[in-house]
Amino acid sequence: MKGFSAQNLILWVVLATLVALLALQVQRSEASLGQPTAITGYLLIAIILALALFNMRKRLSMVPLGRASTWLLFHGMAGVLAIAVYWLHTGTLWPLGLYEQAIAVLFYLVSVTGIVGYVMQRIYPARLTHTGLEVIYERIPAELARLRTRAEEIVVACTNETTSDTLARHYFESFAWYFRRPRFTVSYLFGGNRGMHWVRHQRITVGRYLNDTERGFLDELTELSYTKTRLDMHYAMQSAMKAWLLLHVPLSAALVLLSLWHMILVHIYAL
Amino acid sequence: MATVAMMARPQRWDAPLSPDMTDDDVADLLRRNPIAKIKSDKFPEHTPLEGILRNDTRIVAHRAGDIVVRSGDYGNSAFIVLEGRLRVVIAPDLPADLLGRQDVAKKGFFEALAQLWTNRRVPEVRDVRRYDRTGVREGRDKAQSVVFLQDVPVVLEKHQTAVLAEGALFGELAALGRIPRTATVFAETDAKLLEIRWQGLREIRKYDEGFRRAIDERYRENALKVALRETPEFGHLDEDALQEVANSVLFETHGSFDWYITYQKMRGAGKQGAAHEPVIAREGDYPDGVLMVRAGFARVSIKMGNGDRTVAYLGAGKHFGMSELFDSWRSQGTEPLQASLTALGYVDLLRVPAPILEKYVFPTLTERPRSPVEIARNRTLSDDALLEWAVDGRFINGTKTMLIDLERCVRCDDCVRACSSTHGGNPRFIRHGRTFDHWMVANACMHCADPVCMIGCPTGAIHRTEQGGMVVINDATCIGCGTCANSCPYDNIRLVEIRDLDGNLLLDRDTQRPIQKATKCDLCATNPGGPACVRACPHDALRRVDFDTEEVFRGASS
């Protein structure tokens, strides 16, 4: 789904045509006193189950079932199709009836989280690459700890060498907080770079009270902090790209169940 | 490393092949054929024959049934039979399990599917009952372990063999020419062999004419004509012409056989680039023949600014200097080389003299061959930056390099999960590695064209499969010596501590240390459908590429 290749464009056009044809068929069916909600309902549940199959496919890479990228393309297209078919099915943006409203809430949440997730996955990877740094998510705490240790070494070395504790005191007031854990996560999520600004600001804040030797250590510390900034960016964006699934997957499980129940109820009461 | 200290300059023979060679052994060897035939006065003072014998050779004892070399293995030593009788297997070749290799049997669809629930959470579990069938004898030094045949007479009955008696020399083609062993050799009786490592072999060949002629003759006879026939330039010639060509071709090798060791050192010291590589041909020199690469890689570079700009790299089958010689022939003048040629690690060349080309090749060419320099003139530095980096990192060696496009990769680790799901819950690569621009070469086995990891494996556990040409490790025969892991220049092989079915660490009975096995990517050889990592990436970020065919990295190469 990355990039608008000609092949993808053709698929989208085909999808749009299908939706148009379906809408037309629904309209005609309504005009001839048919029950298009039954058809769109079955179609919708089939699409939802097909969408849910993607989760299974991700666990089944050991058998040749087609590329996951193809599956993702179809997952995304089926998701858009599902939204269109959902609206054809309900005929309205917000249904009456408590169960139906619950399904609507779940459906919209799943769709929105899916779209947000897709957008994130298109934007963040390049940003991560542009930090100039690569780190595996599970190793971030270790890297952070290493940076923190090194920062403390610098400060200790500065104090030892210059017998002045200015930098050390400032460290405990500011950088210690900074190195304790990843910071400015929200800023990085939205493409900002608050961390760099903060570090630069610290440099200015304490610089005027230091002599040249201390400033040398401050420079080292600042460089380290910039590295930590990039590490924080990785933490922020990689966390986001993992955490959105914590909403998307459980919500869709709930949606599948509730939709099946809806189908059962409709059959019992109305069909 | 940053500090300055005094130390003695490292010497050639600081690390002898075997510390057990005594002067008596050397004296004894000098009396035997074929060593006796070598004229020791031809050898220079700094590398006397005795020194070679003492430091670059060793005496190896084999019991009846031991497999000395396996067909398909890469090796860096030649052997001379001192005592006993050996057999070389002609046809059919020994089955894989007798050679200590594994049978690569692909799982069926449902068996592969069953991995979904049979994979274990505990890392690196092995069913040790599978290990008992192999015949591996461990030596005092792990590196001296050997696979042996349990039933020699049966083997002799079933397979056609030839005898290697006292004085026979074998294995030099692989040691000098970087080709896999062509046949399996095993000991029929208890035997004593003289193993000569390639350094010594090269010296002997260099200084002793008789030896050189003998080796070259054998090479010309056995391998060269076959190799020439496969080239487009000479493939169409008839037998006589081919013979003439074969007789006039010169052999050259450049770089060191175990280049990976020096390469790692140099890289650690930050010394990379053409300036630090052995020069084969220099820009501006006048060529007297075309250089055809038979094995290994060479870098084509031109001077640019204060450095050297890589214009192309040449792998097996490529040639250098063709366009300049062609122009010379056409204009009846002499054209100098437009670029330099340096050895990337180890390169084995054929030098085809100009008269041969003028007689057999140039008249048949329909259009003038273009030199890579001409092609490079239309490319910018940015165009070729990726190529420079790949050549410096020796990634050009890879035929199945794992390349991750970092602008597509969402760091989801689905590829690692897929890899672990096909290997019992244990991943076989790590999603980190060197990066350039938005490309990462991950730490996954590249299944190199020149698999240096295979050199030196004592049991042949790491081998190249016949079907796919992929480099795999037979878990049963691996003794965990770590030779391959240390050799790999790209850190793609890792040793793991194995556990039994209950999850307990398996300890060696004698040393109480955990048993280790070497592991690496095997391109999902035992799984249907090929590499699972490629299938698993939801964003098409991961590819297994052959640098030779990958457009992004070709640069100006044709």
Place this chain on the structure above:
Amino acid sequence: MSQKEPRSRDSALDTERFRHDRSAYERPVTKLRCGRGALWGRPCLRGPNADGTCGGTSECAPAKSPTSGRFECRRPPAAGGPCAEGPLPDGRCAHRQPPCTPRSTFRHTRGRLTLFAVGLILALIAGFSSDVRIGEGGVNLVDPGPLFGSHAGFAPLGDCATCHEPHGAAGGMWLAAFTGDADMTDRCLSCHTFAGNPRSAHNETFPDRPDMAQVSCNTCHSEHKGADADLARLTDAQCASCHLDQFDEFPREHPAFPEGFPHFQEASIKFDHASHVGVHFSDAKVADRAPTSCASCHDVVTAESAVVPKGFAETCDACHGTQIARRDMVVLRFPELESSEIDRDAVLDVCGPTLEQFETLRERMDAMESGDALPGDEEEAYESVSTEELTPVASYLLGVASDDMESYSAPMQDLVMGMVEEGVAPLASLIDEKFGKPLASRLLTGLNPEVVKRLACAWAANVEYEAPADPEMGGWFGEGLDLLYRPIGHADPVVQGWIEASLEAGATGDEHAILLRDELISSDEGPGACIKCHAVKAIGEDPASDERLGVAWRFQHDDARPHDHYSHRAHINLVQAGSADMSTVSVGCRFCHKLDSGADFMASFKDHDPRTFQSNFQGIRIDTCAQCHREDEVRQDCQLCHRYHLEATFTSEMMGADMYQE
């Protein structure tokens, strides 16, 4: 970390970390991760154990070397290789730390959240599946939307089982309901009913199409669309789903209105609009009485599908009122008799002498007094005073032909005699007997027995009766040889009664009755001039074979097209019908109702066949309506003018109490 750790500042960028002895495989399917790392400390190398406990309490697991017999540090190279201190003498690692609390990884948390979501939904479904209500208002969780306002009341407190049988029922019923059809038509029919089969299209039967599919209420109407939903609204396309003749634009594609639409039903009043509007109303003689606009006669206030003409009194009376009383009805006429069998003495007894008789008596008495010879007691030959025939009434009542003197002589004289002696009674009983129904009290309403007697006395004495005066107020009177009834005014019940009785009698086929009937319903000569205006039409199924006739006294709504619906009310003001002058053609009623001066309106009534009716008005064509009812202008949907159901009403049970629960 040991000295092997490279001392470059940017350790995160250092490529030495790729070394195979420094960097171990990552296992991304683990459930737990080191708790120290989760708290941003330095995570241990081994990670949590498979059983969930901390795996990093010590840096290595020291083992006894078999050769030296001492414990050796077994720290992996990735952590720095064997440590300098070595293990403690008892074999424990020297570098230990308190255990952490391993935390879940993202993946594991996701799995648990999913299980939780699944469990939650299952619990909610199980808990609120069917018959559970929330709150006092009674929102049933299964309710897919509010019911239509009127329907909401009979499923109070969320009792869905009123319509949905499986609601609150056992599992077996649910299974059957799942696979079966839910046809709730019977429930609808407990309140709604129609003039035809509810399940057939339009509630009509189509004899040509016995195969036509049945429908249920659900086919067109869906509930649970909100309290203000329009249940009856359907789109044109939905109507077109059955009709083969499909179209979607009213003006161009709707079938043309039939010829003469909508004036198909024969008028009950023979009011010739053309002659009146064209000629009579403009006559100067009636200028003070003539209506000026259509609304003068037609009641626009109550206009719906018809603009009903106001009654006679408000409309026709001004000009035609006087004509009614001018046409008397001759009930009895003393016919010509050959001889008289009337007992003169009896007559004398009852009636007294006639003038002539009295004169004769006086002459005799004078003669007797003067001694003159008595005039001869000549038997004078009987000479009937009347030369008339019987009236058709008498002809019918006596059952004889009016000119058959021999036949009617005796019965007539009996009747006269009876009238002499008993007054009205003989006539009344004759009427009752002959018509077969007790009609006499209606047909002879107001007949003064005294008049009857005097009439009869005169006729019996063979003289003409002399009425005291001309009855100006109408009613029964006798004159000369006639017993007459003069209509009092419009809708005179006696004349009307006679006309109806004669129509009914005429249907029997009795020739005299037919003659009577024909006389009474003669347009030009019938009594009261009723039939001058009121149309007589055959009322049988087949006028050709069925002789029955009837008079439509009142305005009759045209019920022939129950599925059509036109409301004049919506259009009245548009054409200023209430005020427009009827002579202008471009406004007012004449905008749509155009006079057809060529139609032979009056002649079409002569054959009494309603099917040969020729209306005064040209048929309304679809163009007229389409001037406004077309796309983008006024509504042009089917439901505007057509009704699907046949007389949709409510059942009587609907008003009963059993629909409501306590």
